[in-house]
Amino acid sequence: MDRPLRGDSKHYARARYLSHRATERSIHLMLSANARVGMISVASTTSRRPWYRPSLTLQILIGLVLGVMVGWLRPEWGNNVYFLRDIFLNLIKSIIGPLVFSTLVVGIAGGGDLRKVGRMGVKALVYFEAVTTVALFIGLAVVNYTKPGIGVPLIASQGDIVQKIDQNHPLTLADILVHVFPSSVFDSLVRGDILQIVAFAVLFAMAVSAVGEKGKPILRAMESLSQVMFKLTNYVMKFAPIGVGAAMAHTIGTQGPGVLASLGNLIFTYYVALIIFIVLVFGVVILITRVPIRQFVRAVREPAAIAFATTSSESAMPRAMEAMERLGVPKRIVGFVMPTGYSFNLDGSMIFLAVTSVFIVQAAEASTGQHFGFGQQLTMMLTFMVTSKGLAGVPRASILVLLATLTNLLPTGIAANGVGIVLGIDAIMDMGRSCVNLIGNALATVVIARWEGEFDDNRARVFGSLQEAELDLQSGNIAFAEEAAREAD
Secondary structure, eight states: OOOTTSSHHHHHHHHHHHHHHHHHHHHHHHHHHOTOOOOOOOGGGGGGGOSSSSOHHHHHHHHHHHHHHHHHHHHHHHTTTTHHHHHHHHHHHHHHHHHHHHHHHHHHHHHHHHHHHHHHHHHHHHHHHHHHHHHHHHHHHHHHHHHHHOOOOOOSSSSHHHHHHHHHHOOOOOHHHHHHSSSSSHHHHTTTHHHHHHHHHHHHHHHHHTTTTGGHHHHHHHHHHHHHHHHHHHHTTTTTTHHHHHHHHHHHHHHHHHHHHHHHOOOOOHHHHHHHHIIIIIHHHHHHHHHHHHHHHHHHHHHHHHHHHHTOGGGGHHHHHHHHHTTOOHHHHHHHHHHHHHHOHHHHHHHHHHHHHHHHHHHHHHHHOOOOOOOHHHHHHHHHHHGGGGGGTTTHHHHHHHHHHHHHHHHHTHHHHHHHHHHHHHHHHHHHHHHHHHHHHHHHHHHHHTTTTTOHHHHHHHTHHHHHHHHHHHOOHHHHHHHHHHHOO
């Protein structure tokens, strides 16, 4: 239907209403014909969303605010509701393994050309290495400008935790290579080891593709499993505002406002570095690769808010994978690039390592008299570029790498004292770290898809609209269609 002239407001409003009603009828007809498992509610598309039915993004933000207030005014309540955050994270972790496995198998085995997998892997690693290197040097530049460690006494406040962390060791290159290939994929699924799941899924998909017709039943089963896991993700996300609020209440309740005053300069430095990185690096990448910024921001806002509040980028990975596929990134690229990025593309963690390491050596200078010039700082950054590749699946991995690196550069006990100070505010810094890690991996999927010439601009243009819902219904993707209809204004 041609759009009437805007000057005739009554005719325009009537035409818009009729257009939405026609689209609504077509969606319901397709649903009844293709999938009787559920109905998409599109009544909200004929008018503005009622104030009492806020979007999921707004619900998450409300949960954030309420969590901050509860943790500040009633710290004991914040500690008591922390179990809700653990329930949410456990639900998410139960989804990640089957979702990554099924998505990657369908994407690779259904794609036909196995040579694309190797080419895509090389491109992804090149991009990961370039962006994380820039992240390190942005963090290095900002921390040397603000000098947050000057005048800070190195008094450990988390000695027991530091000793426990020090019992672990960063993985060497040989360890990483051995670790990639699982001895049991079921054990990898149980532990949620993303890198091992990706490696096995790639080999499994190649075998499915190689056997031809005999592998078609497996491929159809993986397609069904992928759809079921995305639908399950939609169910679990309804609990996200509660989990997010509980996480924030606990963080504020345990940290309190005092820590912000004592180490505010370090926190400020870190978040300034994150903002500069997002604006400059992500901004340049978006411009160069012609990423549709409005649609991309809309796609990552919910996963980013979840990662920020829960201090876990993995908690937002299922939602981010769904959003990137809806945005127009092919399934095989989403299934390969995003999970792999959790080992090789942790931009927020790189900035954290750069800022906190220089903070500690600045604070140590008063007691040791040892000044770290640019050459020594550069050596630290090169060390982080290697040791950080073993971060995936290791508890407190960034702290572990920080401690292991500084132990070799500072006198005995000084490194542990410095890391003890950082541990006191790690939860606050981990919010930004997890959020930027998530955004960086989501952006990486779009970049690789554009680099491969497979990004679907038509899908990106209709992201979150009724047109997207229609496309998803035509392809039989009910879970995506429901999300598109829910987000449509």
